Amino acid sequence: MPHPDPLASRFTRLQLAARGDSNPDRAVRERRLLTLDRLLLDNEPAIADAVRRDFGHRSAAETRLLELFPSHAAIGHARRHLRRWMRPRARSVSLWFQPGRAEVRYQPLGAVGIIVPWNYPIFLAAAPLAAALAAGNRALVKMSENTPATASLFAELVARYFADDELSVVEGDVGVAQEFARLPFDHLLFTGSTPVGRQVMRAAADSLTPVTLELGGKSPAIIGPRLAASGHFARAVERIIIGKCMNAGQTCIAPDYVLLPAGQEQAFIEHARQVVADCYPAIESNTDYSTIVDQRQYARLCAYVEEARAGNAKIIDLAPGAVADSATRRLPPLALLDLSDSLRVMQEEIFGPLLPVLPYRDLDEAIRFVNSRPRPLALYYFDRENANIERVLNETVAGGVTVNDTILHIAQDDLPFGGVGPSGMGCYHGFAGFETFSVKKAVFRQSRLSAIGLFKPPYGAVFDRLTRILLR
Template sequence: MNMKLEKILQVQRAAFNASPNPSWHERKSKLVKLGKAIADNEQNFKEVISKDFGNRSFVETTMAELAIVQAGIKHALKHTQKWMRTKKASTAMQFKPAKNIIIPQPLGVVGIISPWNYPLQLAVMPLIGALGAGNRIMLKPSEYTPGFSELLKSVLGEIFLDDEIYVATGGVKVAQAFSALAFDHLLFTGSTNVGRIVAGAAAKNLTPVTLELGGKSPVIVDDSANMKLAISRITNGKTINAGQTCVAPDYLLMPQGRIDDFAQALIKKAEIFYPTFADNPDYTSIIADAHYARLQNLLEDAQAKGATLRVAGTDDSQLLAKQRRIPLTVVTNTTPEMKIMQEEIFGPLLPIVASETLENSMDYIQKRDRPLALYWFGEDKAKRDHVLNNTISGGVSINETAWHVVQEDIPFGGVGPSGMGSYHGEHGFQTFSHMKGVFLQSKFSGGKMLYPPYTDKTQKVLNMMRKFM
């Protein structure tokens, strides 16, 4: 497989070198073909993703994957031609009448390693940016969704040549070989621990990377919040895809006196959303036995260390286990020693941390790894702006969870341990482009007055120039 991947890389690089700057017509054609292929296979994608998970609502796949991908393609088709254009840049007075321009150019061959939790969205959204920027692409989807991976390989293989887009399927060894290839750019979406390994492999080739990782995304519930609205939106953000979302709310911060009522309200709302969890086609299964066991271990550890667990529903525990279903579980009386407060949860478990003031909450967040997302619920604009200006996170949604991720006109990405770089919309185009700066000298340049041999006149000209710097 290593040799095959290397061969594909060389084939793609040769194809790129033969046509290093595809026209808008060529890029548009590829984006249109991609959109049509996905639309033609919507039902197949919904079925195979659900099978890979054990169960995944067709509505969730449509809402959180298919609709987002189609919107991304539509946005790219509308704007990429403008993004491709050479741009004028300002020129300092001392260099005029010379001019500066910026030429966006494709990088070459882009590698994409995508995860299992939103397998279509997180494979195709960076693909859109890379295609629009004029690159060739090699894509490695997750081994945890083998049915989806094979379908994606088949669908893309029918409309693209291997020297345009190639999908590599397989397990960890394939992923390791893939990340070691000398791409012109590599985008990885996954856990922070694996992200470090991928970045290390890429560094050996000096391959620039975009890392979309994760972390513990906090929710601050302010006293000024509309509590009814907050409960519905937090519950939805935590239970869609059974919490298996990189920007899912990881824990809540609120005063101790409000925790019990809020926790119970979250449970009641989850039971309204999902009258049952077992055998419910609307509720997603945990992706694999190992992930299910890890989540159960987090709960057992928290309970053993004094936490209180509130579990939504009254489903039979054996049936839930058989289907790898975990209802929303709100965890209170938490302490920092609990594993659930140390690891990214990536499931429908929601700890609540007692925090009496906004400053306490912000201090708690700032002393920990910078999260991929931060959520604030409230109506006090001064407090809102204080949080926005004095916390650092990849992105933020105000009075909502997760929806900032699907906005095409703002960047999506992490910071620090939650990632580096960003994409979506024009930000994706720029990530997968080289913005080449060009200085166009005029024949009337006064630069010759700075040629050696240096004299007093040279110094006078230099002094005059420095006045304009």
């Protein structure tokens, strides 16, 4: 049930509480983190069931692995490091200003907003909250209207575990989301698509609200030029297919397309089919394979396939015999070959179990292909030759990289997570998240012994001699 209070008054209550307690101590922050952790731990079955109902089907095991486990890990990491993160950090002082001292102090921004997408509604609420609460903030969270059961449950649980001037959850449609983005937060973090991210940034601009945008894009997976000869090709295919099939491809950092040496396309298809058969036998009824979240997303993905088919692309079933089911929105994984670059599946983020497979002649061509496109949120490179790995790391730009696997960089709590350009702005996770939600206050402490008085007016001969020394 929607919250009875208007959105603006809920924000005002949160903001006033933040101003009244502008720098909560470590004990308060730890209590809030522990409360969030307990909320998730106490209600795991109900959370998994709500997510399942929103998707039509998603296994409880996948929700535990991909949402609850990383949420607990993020909260635990923040708790373990909170004392160190909160300490003032000494900075160096120029010779001319010694023996003064300089430091950076981290203080809460105040009242922050978090807009959560539908694909991982629990993790993408809890991970930013771990950073925001560790930094001492109070938060208002807007859940996605595309996952109403999860949104309703999370709102109910937050109201039960937290005071409403500490943390509050907003439900509602696109109109509510637009109103939410216009509120004068001290910081706003949005996770979602690039087009909606632009709208959020425009809305936030009116109140000069700083934003962190966690967007998407087309994240490439590149198989190195001689990997097949090294015997590691099958392993690379396995990791790509598993990364693609998690949550039926509805993951912002899922491999969007594969670049592989020309001539290895058929070997890739054969290995990919074996991986799908091993991981998802009888995929039409397999309880480990997720369905597409709603009819609009399902229709969008089917339209990609039909447009590619009309353009004479090869559509390869990775689960031969399995058919798409519009009633249940179950879409078996497909590989797409011989694609025109103008197709929507090559221009837009796929966000589903469709995998373009593109050949390249040499690594130079693969790198040029990636660099000719908007910078991706993630990049995956598979190789055993360190020189090639270093080339790809140095010559491409992406928000994050996993080498010889997929997805896993997001699970490293001590690594920042964020995109570049169209794939995002700013970052969070671990200390990077603590910084994102903090004021980095610069402090200089003047000493009683200071030569600064020599530089005051009236300027004369002593000043001239000193400034000549300074300007050398």
